[in-house]
Amino acid sequence: MYLAELLAGALAIGCVYSLVALGFAMIMRATSIIHFAQGELLMLGSMSGLSTLWLLPKLPAVAVLICGMVASGILAVAMEFLVYRPLRLRRVALMNVITATVGMSILCINAARLLWGSEPLRYPELFSTSAYRIAGVPVSPQLVWIMAFGVVLMGLLQLFLKRTRTGLVMQAVAQDAEVAQLMGANLTRMMLYTFAIAGMMAGAAGVMFGSLFFSFFEMGFLLGIKGFVAATLGGLGSLAGAMLGGILFGLIETFSAVYVSSAYKDAIGMVLLIAILLFLPSGLVGLWKARG
Amino acid sequence: MPEALLEAAGLSRRFGGLAAVDAVDLRVERGAIHGLIGPNGAGKTTLLNLIAGALAVTRGTVSFRGADITRWDAARRAQAGIRRTFQNLKLFAEMSALENASIGLHAGTHAGIFAALARTPAQRAEEERIFARARRALEFVGLGGDAGVAAGKLPYGHRRLLEIARAFVAEPALILLDEPAAGLNQTEAANLSRLIGRIRDAGCTVVLVEHHMDVVMSVCDQVTVLNYGRKLAEGRPAEIQRDAQVIEAYLGRGDAPPSKHALA
Amino acid sequence: MESARLKRSLTGIVLLALAALPLFEPHQFVLHMLSLVAISATAALGLQLLLGFSGQLSIGQAAFYGIGAYASGLLSAKLGMPFIVAFFAAGVIAAVVSLVMVPITRLTGAALAVATLGFSILVYLVLKNEEWLTGGSFGLMGIPRASLFGYVLAKPAYAYLLCVAVAAAVYLSLLRLQRSRFGRAINAIRQNEDAARACGVKVTLLKSQCFVIAAFVAGLAGSLYAHQVRYLAPTDFTFWKSVEILIMVVIGGMGSLFGAVLGAAVVVLVPEVLREVGDYRMLIFGAILMVVMLFGEGGIAGFLEQCLRPFSKPRA
Numbered sequence: 100m101y102l103a104e105l106l107a108g109a110l111a112i113g114c115v116y117s118l119v120a121l122g123f124a125m126i127m128r129a130t131s132i133i134h135f136a137q138g139e140l141l142m143l144g145s146m147s148g149l150s151t152l153w154l155l156p157k158l159p160a161v162a163v164l165i166c167g168m169v170a171s172g173i174l175a176v177a178m179e180f181l182v183y184r185p186l187r188l189r190r191v192a193l194m195n196v197i198t199a200t201v202g203m204s205i206l207c208i209n210a211a212r213l214l215w216g217s218e219p220l221r222y223p224e225l226f227s228t229s230a231y232r233i234a235g236v237p238v239s240p241q242l243v244w245i246m247a248f249g250v251v252l253m254g255l256l257q258l259f260l261k262r263t264r265t266g267l268v269m270q271a272v273a274q275d276a277e278v279a280q281l282m283g284a285n286l287t288r289m290m291l292y293t294f295a296i297a298g299m300m301a302g303a304a305g306v307m308f309g310s311l312f313f314s315f316f317e318m319g320f321l322l323g324i325k326g327f328v329a330a331t332l333g334g335l336g337s338l339a340g341a342m343l344g345g346i347l348f349g350l351i352e353t354f355s356a357v358y359v360s361s362a363y364k365d366a367i368g369m370v371l372l373i374a375i376l377l378f379l380p381s382g383l384v385g386l387w388k389a390r391g
Numbered sequence: 392m393p394e395a396l397l398e399a400a401g402l403s404r405r406f407g408g409l410a411a412v413d414a415v416d417l418r419v420e421r422g423a424i425h426g427l428i429g430p431n432g433a434g435k436t437t438l439l440n441l442i443a444g445a446l447a448v449t450r451g452t453v454s455f456r457g458a459d460i461t462r463w464d465a466a467r468r469a470q471a472g473i474r475r476t477f478q479n480l481k482l483f484a485e486m487s488a489l490e491n492a493s494i495g496l497h498a499g500t501h502a503g504i505f506a507a508l509a510r511t512p513a514q515r516a517e518e519e520r521i522f523a524r525a526r527r528a529l530e531f532v533g534l535g536g537d538a539g540v541a542a543g544k545l546p547y548g549h550r551r552l553l554e555i556a557r558a559f560v561a562e563p564a565l566i567l568l569d570e571p572a573a574g575l576n577q578t579e580a581a582n583l584s585r586l587i588g589r590i591r592d593a594g595c596t597v598v599l600v601e602h603h604m605d606v607v608m609s610v611c612d613q614v615t616v617l618n619y620g621r622k623l624a625e626g627r628p629a630e631i632q633r634d635a636q637v638i639e640a641y642l643g644r645g646d647a648p649p650s651k652h653a654l655a
Numbered sequence: 656m657e658s659a660r661l662k663r664s665l666t667g668i669v670l671l672a673l674a675a676l677p678l679f680e681p682h683q684f685v686l687h688m689l690s691l692v693a694i695s696a697t698a699a700l701g702l703q704l705l706l707g708f709s710g711q712l713s714i715g716q717a718a719f720y721g722i723g724a725y726a727s728g729l730l731s732a733k734l735g736m737p738f739i740v741a742f743f744a745a746g747v748i749a750a751v752v753s754l755v756m757v758p759i760t761r762l763t764g765a766a767l768a769v770a771t772l773g774f775s776i777l778v779y780l781v782l783k784n785e786e787w788l789t790g791g792s793f794g795l796m797g798i799p800r801a802s803l804f805g806y807v808l809a810k811p812a813y814a815y816l817l818c819v820a821v822a823a824a825v826y827l828s829l830l831r832l833q834r835s836r837f838g839r840a841i842n843a844i845r846q847n848e849d850a851a852r853a854c855g856v857k858v859t860l861l862k863s864q865c866f867v868i869a870a871f872v873a874g875l876a877g878s879l880y881a882h883q884v885r886y887l888a889p890t891d892f893t894f895w896k897s898v899e900i901l902i903m904v905v906i907g908g909m910g911s912l913f914g915a916v917l918g919a920a921v922v923v924l925v926p927e928v929l930r931e932v933g934d935y936r937m938l939i940f941g942a943i944l945m946v947v948m949l950f951g952e953g954g955i956a957g958f959l960e961q962c963l964r965p966f967s968k969p970r971a
Contacts, residue, residue: 202944498855
């Protein structure tokens with residue numbers, strides 16, 4: 100029973116990482132930027148979701164999730180439009196763009212502290228507290244819903260990217276911006292879409308994480324890094340890899356916390372990260388491709 | 392038979408399923424200017440990269456001065472006396488022309504971190520030697536006036552010459568020139584031909600990959616023709632120009648045949 | 656005046672002014688802040704070598720800074736070693752640890768950044784969890800003040816002079832390296848690895864040498880920090896410290912040693928100056944960072960260079 104609960108927890112947190120990693124991977128593919136403010140988008144989504152709940156306590160969980168996504172999506176678009184796009188237009192060196200994203204991250208963290216204070220904030224119960232029984236095993240509804248949300252969101256993203264015209268153009272831009280532009284793609288708009296989607300994914304992850312634990316102005320930092328590790332694990336810049344990497348990282352972290360050492364659970368992730376970078380530079384997806 | 396400086400035997404390189412260079416034997420004699428020609432995509436640059444160590448060999452061996460260097464990396468080959476230029480210009484854009492040339496002397500010089508920190512007399516003397524030689528190399532290729540100019544700010548033709556100066560500065564035994572005449576006008580190309588001759592006269596053996604047939608036919612002692620990664624013909628320039636297979640390869644591809652006047 | 660000589664005389668003047676500062680008996684707090692600037696500048700100089708010269712992006716310098724600080728603190732507080740021994744040991748230990756990480760210098764760009772970041776987090780966790788050694792979250796206390804030849808540098812002015820002296824020594828050393836065969840080679844690697852290799856430069860070796868030197872310098876800076884603040888907590892060496900050091904280099908101007916020092920001054924002092932505005936200060940700092948990135952490509956050093964240009968003839 101304990102194992103089932105643990106597995107559900109690992110998969111749920113894995114979904115959170117996957118969503119953050121997806122955002123990282125999308126931005127990295129389209130712009131080569133390591134977007135350090137990705138974790139802060141998550142935090143702001145989490146905070147926005149919570150604030151809507153304070154205003155409308157009866158709101159269903161799905162609506163809260165959408166509020167968080169919309170808020171982070173808008174913020175991400177604002178970042179792209181006000182900061183990153185001007186940087187690109189001025190052809191600023193990549194290092195400087197990355198530093199600017201750190202500045203953005205500092206700005207967001209401190210704005211959040213002014214708005215929401217520096218105490219961790221608890222989410223009200225979004226889901227029923229009585230356990231679901233899945234195949235006779237009791238599992239907390241919260242975890243089930245989070246996994247469901249995560250899977251649905253990732254599925255929708257895949258559908259969007261593979262089946263809609265806009266999605267296909269975005270893929271093309273990510274693969275080769277120049278050629279895509281020659282074929283008539285509007286780069287500026289595609290970048291905005293990329294950031295909007297990356298923001299929405301982070302916002303959803305924020306609401307999901309907040310409902311599991313709490314919301315906190317500094318939460319984005321470590322979650323952002325873990326999302327990044329997950330993206331690397333899967334293979335930097337690969338979307339399927341990001342999703343896989345997130346789930347895998349959730350599993351590794353949860354189980355190593357229990358069976359190895361809870362103090363060093365983050366360390367295990369980092370050792371894994373370095374090992375993968377060294378010995379499997381294109382991540383798990385690279386391994387898959389090399390064999391296939 | 393004159394002594395071979397460089398020998399490649401059965402050299403192959405595959406990219407996925409494609410054989411870019413396929414079982415090529417090559418023998419470059421000491422003191423020769425050896426041309427490598429062929430239609431676009433024939434594997435000339437790949438072969439050059441295999442000799443320079445920039446690409447790993449799939450099959451076959453490369454030997455230099457009698458030693459098997461197949462497994463050596465690019466830096467080690469450079470140190471042993473194989474230097475090259477790049478077709479698409481790989482200069483250190485922010486450095487001055489003089490500094491660019493000085494990097495060419497890195498392998499032959501020794502001062503390390505501690506010598507630099509202590510500014511030992513030996514280190515300072517070495518620095519002076521480096522810059523004196525680099526300056527001479529610039530003058531040799533005709534860039535004496537551009538020593539202080541950042542490489543990225545030089546006009547195109549001068550950048551091509553700087554590539555050559557950087558490769559020549561250490562007076563290597565073998566120098567690999569990858570399309571040095573690309574983008575040059577007639578006068579510049581003629582000057583280049585003379586420069587290549589002077590490089591050989593200074594004691595370097597030259598392997599020249601070139602599309603510019605005026606240059607190839609006027610300076611080369613020996614020419615190897617590649618097509619689809621395989622060796623198609625080999626011989627003196629005059630023989631190559633008459634070779635039916637070679638003309639066929641060029642015409643078949645829609646490229647200009649290697650006549651005296653063709654500019655591919 | 657020739658540009659290089661102009662710079663050299665400016666450097667001399669700045670150093671003299673810094674050395675003479677205690678004569679004007681500034682407030683203790685001012686001296687403390689300036690000491691912290693010198694310490695940060697030292698760490699930033701190390702990263703400038705790694706990033707600005709050799710082109711390797713590390714966001715893990717806090718790891719080596721922290722290792723140096725704890726090494727020096729432990730050696731002097733627990734084993735009673737004299738400062739000068741602990742100081743150099745701190746650098747050496749940081750450098751030795753960095754040797755373990757040397758394989759990652761094979762990585763480039765984002766991958767290297769992430770690997771150093773991961774290492775930085777690892778070190779933080781060790782500092783936090785190995786209570787028997789580091790005191791864990793409670794921190795490491797009882798670190799003595801720095802001392803030289805048996806004299807304890809009790810006055811803030813002396814501690815300040817020590818920090819400035821170390822920063823200046825590192826600055827001048829790296830300047831020498833920059834203008835040497837080694838410096839030119841790593842610069843070449845940054846601009847074009849393939850071409851550097853074709854010139855016979857052992858790219859991997861030189862890159863790892865830079866990595867180790869940067870770690871050594873960060874270790875020295877950490878030691879100074881330990882004896883300046885005399886209390887260490889793991890939270891001083893989080894990922895944010897790495898980012899701070901990186902910001903110093905980028906704001907100051909990539910590739911410029913003087914820029915790294917200026918960047919350190921900005922990062923340490925601006926939040927202090929903004930203390931007036933209380934809660935808004937980091938907010939403003941973040942905004943400043945973005946604006947500098949947007950409008951000042953060459954950082955502060957690049958900006959100053961442009962200002963100085965009318966006064967100097969270009970180098971022939």
